[in-house]
Amino acid sequence: MKVHAPAKINIYLKVLHKRMDGYHELRTIMVPLSLFDEILLEATDHGIAVNAPGCDCADGDNLVYKAASLFFKSTGIDSGISIEVDKRIPVGAGLGGGSSDATSVLMGMNDLYHAGLSRDYLMTMAGRIGADCPFFVLGRPALMGSRGDEIVKEVSLEERAYLLVVPPFSISTAKVYSALKSPLTPEKDRFTIHDIGNDIISPEQWLENDLETAAFGICPELGLIKEELHNAGALGVLMSGSGSSVFGVFKDTDHLCNAMDRIKRHVGYRYIPTTGLTGERYGDNRS
Numbered sequence: 688m689k690v691h692a693p694a695k696i697n698i699y700l701k702v703l704h705k706r707m708d709g710y711h712e713l714r715t716i717m718v719p720l721s722l723f724d725e726i727l728l729e730a731t732d733h734g735i736a737v738n739a740p741g742c743d744c745a746d747g748d749n750l751v752y753k754a755a756s757l758f759f760k761s762t763g764i765d766s767g768i769s770i771e772v773d774k775r776i777p778v779g780a781g782l783g784g785g786s787s788d789a790t791s792v793l794m795g796m797n798d799l800y801h802a803g804l805s806r807d808y809l810m811t812m813a814g815r816i817g818a819d820c821p822f823f824v825l826g827r828p829a830l831m832g833s834r835g836d837e838i839v840k841e842v843s844l845e846e847r848a849y850l851l852v853v854p855p856f857s858i859s860t861a862k863v864y865s866a867l868k869s870p871l872t873p874e875k876d877r878f879t880i881h882d883i884g885n886d887i888i889s890p891e892q893w894l895e896n897d898l899e900t901a902a903f904g905i906c907p908e909l910g911l912i913k914e915e916l917h918n919a920g921a922l923g924v925l926m927s928g929s930g931s932s933v934f935g936v937f938k939d940t941d942h943l944c945n946a947m948d949r950i951k952r953h954v955g956y957r958y959i960p961t962t963g964l965t966g967e968r969y970g971d972n973r974s
Contacts, residue, residue: 688799691723692791693964694782695822696849696927696934698890699830702867702897710818710834711864716842716893717783717819717835718828719964720849724776724788726751728795731767735759739772742785750789753816758796761812762804768796777957779857781928786819794824827965843887848943848962850921850935852912855955858902860929866901890963891923891936902930909933912956919946 699716706712735755742749755768770792776784790813797804804812806824813820818834825838832839903910909926912933916924920942921935937943943960952958 688728688795690726690728690791690795692726692776692784692787693719693823693826694722694776694784694787694961695719695819696782696851696925696932697896698925698936699893700896700898700928706834712833713835714830714832714839715835716828716830717822718844718890719823719826720782720961721964722776722782722851722959722961724784724791725773726788726791726795727769727771727773728792728799729769730799731769733767735767736769737772738770739774739788741774741778742772750785750816750820751792754789754792754813755796757812757815758793758802762800762802764800764802766800768799777853777932777959780851780853780932781926781930782851782853782932783819783823783928786817787823789813789816790820790823828963843885844963844965845887845889846939846963846965847890847922848937848940848960850916850937850943850946850950851927851932851957851959851961852916852934853932853957853959854906854908854912854953856906856931858906858930862905863898863901863929866904867898868901894923894925894936896925896927898929899926902926906931915951916946919950921946 695717697715697717701714703712735752737749737752739749751770772788776782793809793812810821810824813824814836818836821836822831828842828844830839830842913924916935921937923936926933
């Protein structure tokens with residue numbers, strides 16, 4: 688069985704305060720993209736075999752391995768699985784590739800073994816693997832709360848094209864949060880979003896990321912990328928998650944292609960044009 692694991696961007700990310708469990712309370716709008724890792728699942732008699740070149744971690748530390756192990760333990764299914772991951776989503780770029788891979792394995796194994804697990808149950812399982820994982824079960828734009836693992840509201844977005852710029856380095860998420868100047872206690876109503884409503888919103892009007900200043904202080908190169916995307920005509924520019932990728936928002940693919948002709952290219956950087964997904968699970972890939 689072949690499954691596709693989409694990347695994501697955060698078009699809005701507010702850090703409210705530090706939680707008692709050590710995590711941060713977040714409000715973030717995440718958008719799945721038509722940029723995928725491809726995963727091949729094959730049932731075997733026993734064991735979990737993972738072939739994931741480019742993931743830069745041992746099998747036991749791979750979120751895909753942890754997802755498969757959790758699935759077998761949770762369902763009691765006595766079998767094995769072979770997992771091959773064709774990585775296309777850049778690693779360590781704030782695009783959620785590892786979380787998406789793990790969640791896609793959970794959903795794929797649910798189908799492969801006819802386990803009949805509900806979406807809510809899959810989201811609970813996914814949350815045990817990583818904070819971003821439940822979002823990928825939903826598979827459509829959403830405002831997420833808590834650690835980024837609870838759905839506050841599904842969001843309807845106007846169609847846009849996105850240009851991802853991925854530098855040849857990653858940033859430690861822990862280091863970015865350590866450099867973040869954030870309140871230690873909740874500030875009532877300061878960061879709540881009341882006016883999303885049920886209307887279709889323009890992504891460029893919501894671009895905000897509390898982690899940008901800290902990340903740009905660590906890696907000033909990211910600020911230069913943002914400036915170059917603005918100069919190329921982007922409707923708006925933002926860093927995704929804790930970095931290191933920066934994306935520009937464009938009205939459509941023609942607008943994006945015109946910007947790609949104008950933007951300065953840097954050796955070792957990746958420039959990835961993509962679109963958002965709006966449908967269930969893998970969405971309607973219009974790229």
